Amino acid sequence: MKTLYIGSINEFSGKGMIAMVLAMRLKAEGYKVGYMKPLGKCTSSCDGIPEDEDAVLMKEALGLDDALNDLCPVTMTQDIFIKALQGADLKLAEKVTAAFRKVSQGKDVMLVEGTNTLYDGTYLDLAPVKIMKLLDAKALVINRYENEVCTDCILTAGNVLRDRMIGTVINHVPAKAATHVNDLLVPFFKSKGIDVMASIPMDPFLGAVSVKALQDALNARLLCCEDALDNYVERFSIGAMDVDSAMKYFRKTPNKAVITGGHRSDIQIAALETSTRCLILTGDQNPSEVVVGKAMMIGVPILVVREDTLSTVEKVESLVGKTHFSGEKKIERAKDLLAAHFKFDLLYNKLGLSK
Amino acid sequence: MLEGFFNPGSVAVVGASREEGKTGYSIISNVVKYGFQGKIYPVNPKASEIMGLKSYPDLLSIEGDVDLAIIVIPPKFILNTIDECAKKGIKSVIIISAGFKETGGEGRKLESELVEKARGYGIRLLGPNCLGLIDTNSSLNASFAAGMPPKGNIAFFSQSGALCTAILDWAVGNNVGFSKFVSLGNKADLSELELIQTLADDPDTSVILGYLEGVEKGPEFMDVARKAARKKPLIIVKAGGTAAGARAASSHTGTLAGADKAFQAAFDQSGIIRAMSIEDLFDYALSFAGQPLPSDSRLAIITNAGGPGIIAADACERFKVELAELSGDTINKLRESLPPVAGFFNPVDVIGDARADRYNAAVNTVLADPNVNGALVILTPQAMTEADKTAEIVVKASKTGKPVIASFMGEASIKTANETLRNGGVPNYPFPERGVKSFATMVRYSRWLKEPDPVIAAFDINREKVREIFASMKKEGRLELGEKEAREVIKAYGFRIPKAMLARTSEEAAIVAKGIGFPVVMKIASPDILHKTEVGGVRVGLASEEEVEKAFLEITSNASRRMPKALIWGVSVQEMVKKGKEVIIGMSKDHSFGPLLMFGLGGIYVEVLKDVSFRVAPAGKIDIERMISEIRSYPLLKGVRGEAPADTDALVEAIQRLSQLVTDFPEIIEMDINPLVVLPKGEGVIAIDARMTLE
Secondary structure, three states: OOEEEEOOOOOOOHHHHHHHHHHHHHHHHOOOEEEOOEEEEEOOOOOOEOOHHHHHHHHHHHHOOOOHHOOEEEOOOOHHHHHHHOOOOOOOOHHHHHHHHHHHOOEEEHHHHHHHOOOOOOHHHOHHHHHHHHHOOOOEEEEEEOOOOOHHHHHHHHHHHHEEEEEEEEEEEHHHHHHHHHHHHHHHHOOOOEEEEEEEEEOOOOOEEEEHHHHHHHHHHEOOHHHHHEEOOOEEEOOOOHHHHHHHHHHOOEEEEEEEEEOOOHHHHHOOOOOEEEEEOOOOOOOOHHHHHHHHHOOOOOOEEEOEEEEEEEHHHOOOOOOOHHHHHHHHHHHHHHHHHHHHHHHHHHHHOOO | OOOOHOOOOOEEOOOOOOOOHHHHHHHHHHHOOOOOOOOOEOOOOOOOEEEEEEOOOOEEEEEEEOOOEEEOOOOOHHHHHHHHHHHHHEEEEEEEEOOOHHHHHHHHHHHHHHHHHHHOOOEEEEOOOEEEEEOOOOEEOOOOOOOOOEEEEEEEEEOHHHHHHHHHHHHHHOOOOOOOOEEOOOOOOHHHHHHHHHHHHHOOEEEEEEOOOOOOOHHHHHHHHHHHHHHHOOOEEEOOOOOHHHHHHOOOHOOOOOOOOOOHHHHHOOOOOEOHHHHHHHHHHHHHHHHOOOOEEEEEEEOOOHHHHHHHHHHHHHHEEEEEEEEHHHHHHHHHHHHOOEOOOEEOOOOOOOOOHHHHHHHHHHHOOOOOOOEEEEEEEOOOHHHHHHHHHHEEEEEEOOOOOEEEOOOOOHHHHHHHHHHOOOOOOHHHHHHHHHHHHHHHHHHHHHHHOOOOOOOOOHHHHHHHHHHHHHHHHOOOOHHHHHHHHHHHHHOOOOOOOEEOOOOHHHHHHHHHHEEEEEEEOOOOOOOHHHOOOOOEEEEHHHHHHHHHHHHHHHHHHHHHOOOOOOOEEEEOOOOOOOEEEEEEEEEOOOOEEEEEEEEEHHHHHHHHHEEEEOHHEEEEHHHOOOOHHHHHOOOOOOOOOOOHHHHHHHHHHHHHHHOOOOOOOEEEEEEEEEOOOOOOEEEEEEEEEEO
């Protein structure tokens, strides 16, 4: 059995997406694929047992029979946090090893999803490096391009993990930096003995939020187009300026939600005449009927919220690109993206898989 | 065109009512009352007779043919009625009823179903949500307006029904004659396009007036308007020109009008006379409807009072009307017929005690002067003034081929004189400024008529190259062109650009500079830095390899210090261009009219000076020349204090090429070339920097 630990250098690096696509690919090729997230976050709860959302999604996607608390044996709770600091011996490493033994039973490949960074979990005696050793895993280290590639982070990971590290992935690369990454950085890492398995271009759709998720997060009233709640919003534009300037930005910003006051019918109409997936109207004011009619015609949901524009913007900004990777459309898109950019052959080779 | 609407042989009123106060009553009563000569069929299932006419339960029960149906029933029954219209062979339908697009969701749906149905049957629709129409020549009043204007040669169409009623009432009250009145309503099918075309060919109409809140098909509108304006003056008030107005219009109509500057440019290019207010609209209408066009702008002012004469002279300067310089002959003749204390130069002052005979001599003498293209006759009522007689003299003088405009000031003692002037077709304004403004408008139109139609230049360019660049961008999902790509695009359209190359290290920069030839300019190359000067990212006049190496390090460290998050590709090393006048040319996409070209002087100061002009692309040479000459700082291009004049011919060509580029590629939503350096005459222009965004 081969085990791959998918680790991460910074937050929202796309571990979940890569784990999902890789797992589905391996499964389609006939491998028996298992999954584990040793240290999860309590992001949802079922019958009072804390559950990690990534584990839930993966169990579903792969059709695994394993119990959730085996797929994700340790979730960060207040209890664990305090007890660990009080010096209690929580025997978490043993818990992880035991669960791994169960879920890896009869599997050809195990994918182990790591924490947000290569340090997270150290104080719980669950440092990523330790887990890799315990589970005898190879490691793939992902770095999200955020203004730059953390060259030093990747090199340090290589120095620490040595042969265990089979390569790195640079994700979320903006078009403007593609040449820099591909022509300078990829050969540079190669010269240091680190293979870049993929340099994945930024795709706003993968970080998009559904209108339904927006409605929940904003606690908004929906005025029309219930059937378009699964519209995905990639970007947000604020309509506070005069309509001519707004139009300029709106044209440049595809698949957006426009946040504006209920009384700004000019901005609302401008938004509806460009690529807009959702209108978010602030100040608890319904728009004019003319606007609702137009939105209905083209199927753009209108959300009305109580807050003012500024606080609404703050709320929605924390949503984009930071959601759990799920949804059929997104999975399809991610498959295509990775098919085009990921060196699967090299990964298989280094993992010792035949195909 | 639209004969079935304006001159039908028979009319059916669906929803005709016997109850006074109902719209269905007003319509049938207007059709009957104002003497329509064709057959009239009221349709109302609950009545057997309305206004002495036999009433029918539905359209299909009418024995004879019906040319025009006027529908004034609740919206939900209208689709059925359209089916009946089709069965009955009716091709023209006016829908008065409201409850469509203007009410939101359901209404909008109903309106599009209505249009689809009508189009399928080949039926043309006016409305819905309109006042109806009036044709004074066929005596058809198919509206619910309160009154009927007298016959005349002015046609009026309006997107606002309420404005129609107000204007109509004014027309009746002031006895101003109209040929046609049309309320467009929601413009579901018929819009200003068809109306303007029809009115342009209408022999009863010599001036077309319009009130618009927005235009949907901008380029088509310009084309139709230009053709109409060649035949007769087309005067339009475009409401919603300010931000507040635009907002009001959008919540009223559910559409978005383009920017006001785009409307202004489109109107200028199509010969449309723009009235900035309803008052202007009718002021202009009276002048155009009653008087011949002046052949040029030299105006003579005849007045019996000094003050108003001076005010008129001020207005002339303000509205760019020339005060005619009277010939020696004319002045001598005036001396013979006017008292010695009179003013013999323009303005000609016939003095307060002037009776009609003095006006007679002065007006006719002045109009006979070949240096005079038109006259403004000002009269203030004084004890000796013979207003009525003077009015008759002015009317007579206005028949000699040159336009005569009156400004009889006051109210009580000039009532009958006013009537004489109005009946004689002489526009009369209570204040002289309005007269001068109207004259100025006639002059502008008269000059436009003499201009040839715009010719759109087509240069030999490399369209394929641009297509390739855009295709690769779209593939990568990028919308903003990098500097290098933008330069390649404009180069493909024949722009001269300075030699340039990207250097990634200081050594590379030195090598590149040597290749280009000293001196060079260096600019930070980063997709994240738009304003290069502000971050210390530009150096000019670098004359040696050492200077270039040093500048490279300075520029890159300045940039990373001031914008730490910017991705720095390196430094662009460029050929140093000779000094010239820096201008900006660009374009942004307008909602109604598409690509809107922009020109301004100023290079990096353009945002402060805001001295810019606009035209809709594709623009003809003549429009571009005017675009260049209308900015305030145009004299700088001609050269001041001994400077050589700039190469404006090359500048015109550059804007023509830009116009061709943005017309060929509608996916460009915004671009500018800034600065474009205009070298001295004969040396051309060079594009230094360009930027561009795609949709």
